[in-house]
Amino acid sequence: MQALEIRNVTKSYEKFTLKNISMCLPQGCIMGLIGENGAGKSTLIKSMLDLVHRDNGEVLFYGKALDSQVKEEIGVVFDTVHFYEMLTPEQINKINALTYQNWNANLYQEYLEKFNLPEKKALKDFSKGMKMKLSIAVALSHNAKLLILDEPTAGLDPIARDELLDIFLDFVQDEEHSILLSSHITTDLEKIADYITFLHKGKLIFTKSKDELLYDYRIVRCGEKDFEKLKSESGAIYRKMDYQYEILLPNGRALENKYFNCVFERPKIDEIMLMQVKGEQV
Numbered sequence: 001m002q003a004l005e006i007r008n009v010t011k012s013y014e015k016f017t018l019k020n021i022s023m024c025l026p027q028g029c030i031m032g033l034i035g036e037n038g039a040g041k042s043t044l045i046k047s048m049l050d051l052v053h054r055d056n057g058e059v060l061f062y063g064k065a066l067d068s069q070v071k072e073e074i075g076v077v078f079d080t081v082h083f084y085e086m087l088t089p090e091q092i093n094k095i096n097a098l099t100y101q102n103w104n105a106n107l108y109q110e111y112l113e114k115f116n117l118p119e120k121k122a123l124k125d126f127s128k129g130m131k132m133k134l135s136i137a138v139a140l141s142h143n144a145k146l147l148i149l150d151e152p153t154a155g156l157d158p159i160a161r162d163e164l165l166d167i168f169l170d171f172v173q174d175e176e177h178s179i180l181l182s183s184h185i186t187t188d189l190e191k192i193a194d195y196i197t198f199l200h201k202g203k204l205i206f207t208k209s210k211d212e213l214l215y216d217y218r219i220v221r222c223g224e225k226d227f228e229k230l231k232s233e234s235g236a237i238y239r240k241m242d243y244q245y246e247i248l249l250p251n252g253r254a255l256e257n258k259y260f261n262c263v264f265e266r267p268k269i270d271e272i273m274l275m276q277v278k279g280e281q282v
Contacts, residue, residue: 003178009057028175032189035199075139102143111137218252237279
């Protein structure tokens, strides 16, 4: 079963349109949602959760449309905290016990201790990183099966980010659990994601497995003679540099032993993004 299905979702504003987005997130997997600022990541998440009205399209969570019961199974963390600044984690515990049917106060307490969050300190005195950890503690403490996370590691130091990534990996060990994780920190996604979905200017560029992107794709640096041969490869995207060509090849691994005068390199996810945005289709 798919944890999340998005079918032809469209949302239009005066100067921006999220256009016909379709994708699926399988159970037990983590999907990274990437794209530059303004690409439509947050708009897509808000459209999924009915926080903004969709112009068109359908969204299913475990085969069901969003309703009050489905909301119980979704944990959401945005890039800003939506609790009142005067509240303490202790008070938030009591509020959520009344909000969620499956609120687990003991598990929430464990996460507060794990994240070193003081129970009786007001949120106004929390750092951005502490607020984000609190939001994640809440999302993980009401028996959610799907986490939807918008930039959850932003503002955290590398050690804190690594701790969160381990928690996310532990979460999906239960094969009913899944995560949609929007992030600009592509190195985090390279560590934990199973799939990558790339948005650019409101359009879906691709949804692919991370392993395909990191192990089959290659960036090739070559002269004009080899470029003329390589540009015919399926899906090739290129940039003309001062003294050479750079080509992004989806099937580059299979060609490494064929072009000995070229330099083949495994790309990082951000390099693939850059080529997709700034390169030219052959």
